[in-house]
């Protein structure tokens with residue numbers, strides 16, 4: 001069985017899919033840091049959906065994986081700006097620039113992030 005998040009469908013082509021763990025490794029409402037092909041990535045679960053953002057705030061030097069998730073947004077731990085975990089769009093100041101998103105899928109019981 002394969003499932004793909006909405007943002008994966010919007011990303012266009014993917015050069016490669018990278019295994020980051022099992023679905024159970026990513027509990028609902030939490031954020032988890034992983035390294036994908038050398039890049040820091042924050043993986044989120046929101047219900048049945050899995051989402052991935054570049055793990056660096058666009059406002060400053062803070063890891064989004066050190067933040068927390070509420071109402072579909074991750075709050076940066078440094079200045080409390082927020083990003084939509086599905087689209088990477090800024091939700092609350094002081095962030096004004098979107099953060100990069102990555103497609104996520106589950107194949108044969110494994111979570112994969114596309115780059």
Ligand code: FES
Nearest residue numbers: 057060076079081
């Ligand atoms: S560093 Fe993230 S809001 Fe300022």
